[in-house]
Amino acid sequence: MEKNSLRFRSGRYYTNLPIRDRAAGSLSLPMIVIQGMSARPTLLVTAGSHPTEYAGVEAALRLSRMLNPRKIRGRVIIVPFVNLLGFNARAPGACPEDSVDIFSAFPGTGGETVSYAIARELFEKVVRRADYVVDLHGGELNESESLFLAWYCKVGNVRVDRASEKLARTFGPDYVLDASKIWVNTKRSTLPKGLLVYEAARLGKPAIIGEGGGSGRAGEPEVRRLLEGLMRVCIAIGIVRGEVNERPSERVRDLTLLTTQYDGLLSCKVRVGDRVSRGDLLAELRDWEGSVLQRVSAPYDGIVEITVNWMPVRAGEYVLAMVRY
Numbered sequence: 001m002e003k004n005s006l007r008f009r010s011g012r013y014y015t016n017l018p019i020r021d022r023a024a025g026s027l028s029l030p031m032i033v034i035q036g037m038s039a040r041p042t043l044l045v046t047a048g049s050h051p052t053e054y055a056g057v058e059a060a061l062r063l064s065r066m067l068n069p070r071k072i073r074g075r076v077i078i079v080p081f082v083n084l085l086g087f088n089a090r091a092p093g094a095c096p097e098d099s100v101d102i103f104s105a106f107p108g109t110g111g112e113t114v115s116y117a118i119a120r121e122l123f124e125k126v127v128r129r130a131d132y133v134v135d136l137h138g139g140e141l142n143e144s145e146s147l148f149l150a151w152y153c154k155v156g157n158v159r160v161d162r163a164s165e166k167l168a169r170t171f172g173p174d175y176v177l178d179a180s181k182i183w184v185n186t187k188r189s190t191l192p193k194g195l196l197v198y199e200a201a202r203l204g205k206p207a208i209i210g211e212g213g214g215s216g217r218a219g220e221p222e223v224r225r226l227l228e229g230l231m232r233v234c235i236a237i238g239i240v241r242g243e244v245n246e247r248p249s250e251r252v253r254d255l256t257l258l259t260t261q262y263d264g265l266l267s268c269k270v271r272v273g274d275r276v277s278r279g280d281l282l283a284e285l286r287d288w289e290g291s292v293l294q295r296v297s298a299p300y301d302g303i304v305e306i307t308v309n310w311m312p313v314r315a316g317e318y319v320l321a322m323v324r325y
């Protein structure tokens with residue numbers, strides 16, 4: 001074992017993942033470990049890489065209190081505040097210090113600023129020690145509630161791809177999203193490259209995103225569903241004893257972010273979960289005198305995955321996401 005690798009022990013304990021020394025003091029991420037007599041399997045649960053997606057953060061914290069180290073097999077590592085600086089700043093999206101979205105900064109080799117350091121340390125010290133990864137998301141403070149869905153990404157390794165897909169179904173969401181292809185309008189995005197869920201799968205670890213909640217809320221229904229999804233995963237991989245019943249979910253694909261071309265005032269015409277047809281009006285962008293600058297319409301028959309709540313939006317920002325059924 002390398003000298004600077006983390007040491008784990010049995011029991012439940014609250015600790016810190018060191019990130020880096022800073023000009024003043026040092027930065028580390030809160031981390032909770034619940035370990036039984038053995039270390040395998042190890043499940044890593046992360047939340048808060050989008051820092052105001054509070055339902056995931058709350059579900060991760062509750063999971064840490066629900067698991068009894070004397071009753072589980074293996075180990076659960078929980079990192080509930082991946083974008084800690086954004087969480088404390090109550091700022092949705094990127095890390096406020098360097099404007100980097102940690103969500104897509106994995107494995108952390110793309111730069112030297114603090115977001116890359118967080119992604120790198122998390123990836124090298126924790127993800128590598130895990131057997132499975134669940135990254136929790138949802139809508140941010142400036143977004144609606146998302147669909148309740150679980151994503152996985154194919155990485156070309158049949159064993160891992162099947163295991164990730166199975167893990168996504170196990171989570172028990174309304175929708176299972178094959179996020180192997182992600183689009184910005186009609187163009188293929190570089191994502192999912194850089195996402196934890198993708199980079200962990202490339203290391204051979206079955207990985208999913210569990211998504212629920214939004215608008216800066218951690219309400220009971222969405223927290224409970226995420227928590228239930230986590231428990232279902234714990235049971236399915238043998239950490240907690242029990243049985244997981246099959247739950248029907250709809251398969252969707254082609255996550256598509258629709259963006260605007262202008263600065264303007266946004267008015268959304270649809271709601272999350274709406275089934276729309278190609279060409280349907282989804283959102284309108286106007287100037288403050290009322291002239292229409294842009295109409296955002298559906299690129300295909302699909303389902304509205306999430307909408308943006310901001311009234312003022314900037315050119316190039318995404319205002320709505322869809323998935324294809």
Ligand SMILES: [Zn+2]
Nearest residue numbers: 050053137138
């Ligand atoms: Zn997110």
